[in-house]
Amino acid sequence: MTSIFKRLVKNLPTFLTALLLAITIWIMAVNSNDPGDKRTFPQGIPVEVIGQNEDLVITNEMPSQVTVSLSSPVSMWETLTDSPELIRAYIDLGGLQEGSHELKVQVEVDARPVKVETIAPSEIQVTLEPLYSKYFEIQLIQPSQPAVGYELGNPEMNQTHATVSGPASRMADVVEVRAILDVSQANQDIDRDITLAAYDTNGVVVEGVTIEPAQVHVSMPITQRGGYRTVIVKAVLTGQVASGYRLTNYSVSPLTVTVYSADQQIVNDLPGYVETQPLNITGADKDITESLPLNLPAGVSVVGESTIKIALTVSAIQGSITINNSTIELVGLNPEYMVTISPETVDVILSGPLPTLDDLNVGDVRVILDLSELAPGTYQLNPRVELDIPDLLVESILPETVEVVISIPPTATPGN
Missing domain, CATH: 2.170.120.30 (RNA Polymerase Alpha Subunit; Chain A, domain 2)
Structure with a gap:
């Protein structure tokens, strides 16, 4: 047993050297395959x-x-x-x-x-300050007024206090927590969430603090005062647009107005709308924009602007027409060649405003077949339509394709 141990001790340096060499070779092999x-x-x-x-x-x-x-x-x-x-x-x-x-x-x-x-x-600078919190009553601020003829009821908030938290340097500036309620031109009850903000003594928002809760829900009734009423504006049109045209759209601005009367019963008896003075559109063939007064009952006045802007869209009625047997004009043919086409005429279908179609002349439409650079032979070609009237559209050409035969004229025989 002793001799075996002595033999191991004697060979230990050799064994360690061999192990280190093996590890080195393994590392080199790995690096060569996956550097x-x-x-x-x-x-x-x-x-x-x-x-x-x-x-x-x-x-x-x-x-x-x-x-x-x-x-x-x-x-x-x-x-x-x-x-x-x-x-x-x-x-x-x-x-x-x-x-x-x-x-x-x-x-x-x-x-x-x-x-x-x-x-x-590799390094980041961090500044730490103590975290402070303070409890504030929420101040509801209303910087605006509702629509004319309406009055505000008492607001209700689902929270009356909020906690503001932040570093000491920022918290020293906070004196108030506000909820800003914008009621400008409001004519319906308010029911909305408002984000809270912290303010300093100058009324400036203090950044870098948190508020809990972040929002408050506010409900406020808005009612119309006696003698006031909001009604729809109805435009009154008389006459008819020009023949071949139609009224495609019209708009009224404003859509509603608030009216007032000292006699509340007169306002209550209104049918829910008021009419403009009549606008005569007889013979109109283009868009119309007019400002008209309202036709109000006696004792009733409009709160604010009393002139109504009316915009009418007048469009030509669309139609179509077929121009039969339009002769095909040939252009670009080599003068040394002769040509025959079949058929020699086509039908052209056009669409557009009826008044423009009614004024159309046959000479306004040209059917062109371009034979430029074509050698003798037989072709199937598509003629094109030239039309200098921008409102008209070429719907189709019938037939769409014509046969073209280009040939060299026979040489004249002496005596013939």
């Missing part, structure tokens, strides 16, 4: 904050991401880029008190073998 590669990771790594005292708050701006360079076998880079969550960057605020601190960014990679080469920025 290491140093790269900058293509994405920024989000910086986590850990260990922060819940009674302290960060008050300075700090980078949200860092850029890292890594060394890793080529085969590992695909895994890293496909799974960036394997790389974690953080700063540890554990044990820190209020004040400014310069902290090193720590980067961990949940993959092997990967080495972190560089981190940029």
